[in-house]
Amino acid sequence: MKIKMSDVAKAAGVSLATVGRVLHNNGYVSEAKRKEIEQIIKETGYIPNKIAQGLKKSRSKIIGHLTLFNNNMQFKEISSAINMAASNSGYHVLTMTSHYGMGDEEQQLNDLIGHRVDGIIITSYHSISMELIGRLIEQNIPVVMIERTYEIPMVDRIVVNDHAISLNAVRHIVHKGHRRIAFIGAALEHQVETDRFTGYIDALNEAGIVPHEEWVNVMSEYSVEEGRKAIGILLNAKQPPTAIFMTSDIYACGVMQILYERGLRVPDDLSLIGYDNTLSALLSPPITSVGLPFKEIGEHALDLLIRRMNDNSALSRTIRIDPFLMDRHTVRNWHSE
Template structure:
């Protein structure tokens, strides 16, 4: 049986082999009419790209993009993934979803794999962002767009939400409702999301004339409902229980709410709760959850656009920061 090669596709479509390669690897660089002729030739001939050969020649495989996220079960991150995937699909670039569990060694394995596969790039929620980490990616030739609110690395594109402002709005809301004892429940403090949302919470307290250390901070090991339940149990055992709780994401908030219900507390009369991310289930919780809306779908789409833009002449690295907004519901 004769093997169909890229030369056969080029002859049938009446184009050069370089044009066929561009259709396979960088379809956005090819005029729509030409791309359609090449794709038709591929379908008629049954051509299957040789990925090993592509890697040996240094081309970017099939234009694959890695989505390297710290917890793919998190609905907010799922929204980011969907926004990115929808846009990349229209550009003809497949997506590889990678879950790191905030483990640097697991993240490292995925990024190494993407580099070995000559991926077009990666959208990453970094486990531990540093200059050395970025230098390592560049040494591998892997382009990235960070899903991280940092202004310390202008040499790379990034997309994020202003978490300091979002947390400020959440705690300001609780203060306006008359809450004097406020707790902040968050995931691992080494993550930027936790640090920024803590900073915003303290900023709101200071502006209200309250000492920043008046905030009762409860750190958990993950941004999950189970960890929220455990945090809720800790909050209910202290002698001076908080009357208002701001959680660094909605999953934690829903877990705290479940614990409150089990303790026969009324939400918000006995315990007001505010979350962050405004995931779909926030509005349908037992008591609809007040939350800071951040638009994960739009975030993922913008990150994918920045990655695709790196192939275009005159590209400059940009940092896009989306403004959050508080969505008030019955929980507070």
């Protein structure tokens, strides 16, 4: 039912090799036969079987992407950027979404190995053991990690400068005169979160502000609900903050709901900065948020992967990505009383 090379060869009265030469545009083929074979390929709609090619050439033209399931849109954006970049390079992506703390990553990596993916991109994984990564390296599978700060031999990485932009974002708040600045983040034991948090802390220190414990809210997950919970706590604090820096736009959604319910306005009553710049543009008002160049991240990830496929050197490359502050003026000037 499905046309194969031998069908084309038979129809053209030539051997497999000649069809192959036409297909790959190499070797000698007479103009007449080339034309005829091309014609037959078109008529029959022959499409090369990538599975057979994969077996012969040990290249599946599929890459794996291991990512995290949660409400932080950042992960979905990165995923779609990778898909985009891959298809521009003739690859396709098998995306595996694992759930934090469920330990399903091992099975998913095994599935990817089973499918003999040509490489694996791992977004934001803390909980993948070195042993697991080691297994990939042993099998000569190129690995690129996104948002992994420490170096692993033979593993390339894309490091997002979360610390620097967080520092700048909070500095931005400080420069507007705020002194009571809160933080809302997630309790992932992950570099993404720790860098954002230390950026916040460093900006406060720099300004001679002693970080107040009741301003720091580390929530159990990314969700609107947790955002609501956090702002509830903050508004009831002895010293309520005048500005909040959040590590995900999803928190901002919850925060703004409570503000809305209480009739408080942004930034008049409270200044806000979100993170990932995905939902922030949808809110009323749209809020200032840290933007990540997703497209660039996806392209670099793919580029690193392909480079490593061709040259599996011991040194590991690092691409540093600088986020930007998408200013939507939701940090007001604050004149300290």
